[in-house]
Amino acid sequence: MSEIRRPIELGVSVNPAADGLEQARAIVRAAEAGGLDLVGIQDHPYQSRFLDTWALIATLLAETRHLRFFPNVASLPLRPPAMMAKAAASLDRLSDGRFELGLGAGASADRAATMGGPRRSPGESVEALEEAIELVRLAWSDQDEVSFEGRHYRLDGYQPGPPPAHPIEIWLGAYRPRMLRLTGRLADGWIPSMGYLPPEHLGERSAVVDRAARDAGRDPAEVRHAYNVSGTITGNGGPRGPLDGPVEHWIDTLGGWASELAVDTFIVWPQGDDPAGQVELFAADVAPRLRALSPPR
Numbered sequence: 111m112s113e114i115r116r117p118i119e120l121g122v123s124v125n126p127a128a129d130g131l132e133q134a135r136a137i138v139r140a141a142e143a144g145g146l147d148l149v150g151i152q153d154h155p156y157q158s159r160f161l162d163t164w165a166l167i168a169t170l171l172a173e174t175r176h177l178r179f180f181p182n183v184a185s186l187p188l189r190p191p192a193m194m195a196k197a198a199a200s201l202d203r204l205s206d207g208r209f210e211l212g213l214g215a216g217a218s219a220d221r222a223a224t225m226g227g228p229r230r231s232p233g234e235s236v237e238a239l240e241e242a243i244e245l246v247r248l249a250w251s252d253q254d255e256v257s258f259e260g261r262h263y264r265l266d267g268y269q270p271g272p273p274p275a276h277p278i279e280i281w282l283g284a285y286r287p288r289m290l291r292l293t294g295r296l297a298d299g300w301i302p303s304m305g306y307l308p309p310e311h312l313g314e315r316s317a318v319v320d321r322a323a324r325d326a327g328r329d330p331a332e333v334r335h336a337y338n339v340s341g342t343i344t345g346n347g348g349p350r351g352p353l354d355g356p357v358e359h360w361i362d363t364l365g366g367w368a369s370e371l372a373v374d375t376f377i378v379w380p381q382g383d384d385p386a387g388q389v390e391l392f393a394a395d396v397a398p399r400l401r402a403l404s405p406p407r
């Protein structure tokens with residue numbers, strides 16, 4: 111059995127659909143009032159129903175005071191890394207340090223290509239992501255001028271600034287071995303989703319991230335292990351899915367994943383007819399008991 115290596119953080123996801131904006135705002139208000147830590151928003155610019163994720167994050171940052179926000183995860187093929195770094199640093203400064211960067215290699219090269227993005231092979235996508243991580247960190251540095259020459263990206267005498275308000279973490283959405291190893295070597299966090307990586311397979315992938323971190327001379331506990339999860343808090347009936355069930359089932363299940371699978375951050379995608387009400391229940395009845403399991407902040 112693993113141990114809980116760092117303080118547990120808890121958050122929610124909101125849907126960026128244009129016709130669901132008021133529901134998204136209600137979820138965020140419930141998360142803020144309930145003292146949760148994070149809000150993640152998926153980033154699929156080619157989806158015709160969706161608002162631009164970064165514009166929505168900026169709007170919601172301006173409407174909150176405590177929550178941290180992150181793209182879950184940003185579509186690298188459609189967001190050049192130097193400009194993405196500039197936008198991230200700007201949002202972080204404008205919000206007094208409440209932005210983190212979820213980053214992905216790109217979920218659909220074909221859909222990205224419809225907006226003018228590159229149609230990269232899976233191997234090229236990982237190469238581009240590794241270059242982007244280095245480039246983004248150069249763009250956040252305090253150097254007077256930076257240059258970078260890669261296969262996919264370049265900087266030529268770029269003058270970074272203004273810097274972020276806090277050290278922005280880079281969290282990768284990763285599933286395959288090469289991406290998992292990249293996460294352990296270079297990233298600040300790993301954020302898979304339950305729908306793509308069920309809990310029975312999470313431990314073996316987590317071990318790949320930890321091994322890569324150790325091989326790179328890092329403490330594996332330095333790498334956040336987040337997990338996008340979904341379910342419905344119900345009455346006293348038996349659970350239907352991994353997280354469908356009463357409060358005690360949520361506490362037992364998430365607490366088990368934290369202690370046995372080294373998950374330290376849970377992002378809940380609320381389900382049901384009243385998602386904001388689900389967030390209120392989670393924040394009031396589940397979150398305090400999960401946090402009590404973890405080491406102090």
